[in-house]
Amino acid sequence: MDYLEGFLIGPVWTDTDYETRRHTAVHFFVAALVGIYYIFLQIFPDRQKLIDSIPWPYSLVIFISLMLITPLIACFYxxxxxxxxxxxxxxxxxxxxxxxxxxxxxxLPLYVLKTEGLQEYIFEEVNKNIETAINWFNFLGYLFSMVLGIIAGGLWLVLRFVLIMLIVIAIPLAVFIIIKLLQYGLDSVVARFFSKNKQVY
Structure with missing residues (x-):
């Protein structure tokens, strides 16, 4: 409970040791979940209707309202x-x-994944990358160029996949950090205001 309070409410209000410990893994985990959900919505666009259940700009208004209200609630938590x-x-x-x-x-609207023929596209990309890699090693002869081409092409595909996943995770992670920093700033302002009022009275 203490950890959850520190993670959600923030170090300004909680009297736990949350602030003195690193919590990088949790932030990465949450960002990864968001990234995976983004990929899921791209692959299954019919499920994107859920996002429209709270349409723009109402979602923005709700978010801003919560950002402003929660520091006040935290004062009396x-x-x-x-x-x-x-x-x-x-x-x-x-x-x-x-x-x-x-x-x-x-x-989501910035990039629309064409799910029709997606499997064929993936196989085509795999074959194209391996074929290109094999051509790089043609000077080594058929057998060596084939083996090294398959290995190099496979590694390049893995690297591309890892880079895509890093980007997909990095964006929600950056947003998560920005939200936490904004929360910390608002909490600090509200805490300072209330501490001054206490001194006056």
Missing amino acids: YRIPIYVRPLILCLYVFKFLMGFWLLLQLT
């Missing part, structure tokens, strides 16, 4: 009864979800 706190944490989860929701709404 530890005064709230324990049985109510999970609902507050769910609100934070929904806020991050809306951030990724916006990302998907903005990025």
Whole structure:
């Protein structure tokens, strides 16, 4: 519970050791889930209707509202009864979800994957890459050029796949970090404001 509070509410408000530990793996994991879901929606475009259930610009309004409201709620989080706190944490989860929701709404229309003939396209790309790699090693003779071409072509395909996955993960990861930084900034401003008011009174 302490970790979840630190991760969602942030280090400004929580009294845990969340801030002193690295949490890179969790951020990568969340970003990877978003990236995988993006690929899923590209492969199965019929499922993109779910994204339209909260259409633009309502999703943006909801996200901005949550970004502004949650720091105020966080001020009183530890005064709230324990049985109510999970609902507050769910609100934070929904806020991050809306951030990724916006990302998907903005990025999905930028590239439309043609699923028709996708399998044939993949096989064609594999054959083309291997054939090109084999031609690189023609000077070694038929047998060696064939073996090295298959290996080099396969490695190039794997490298391309890894690069695509890194890009797909890097974008939601960057958005995640930006949201966390914005939250930290807003939390700091609100915390400073409330601390000044306490000093006055």
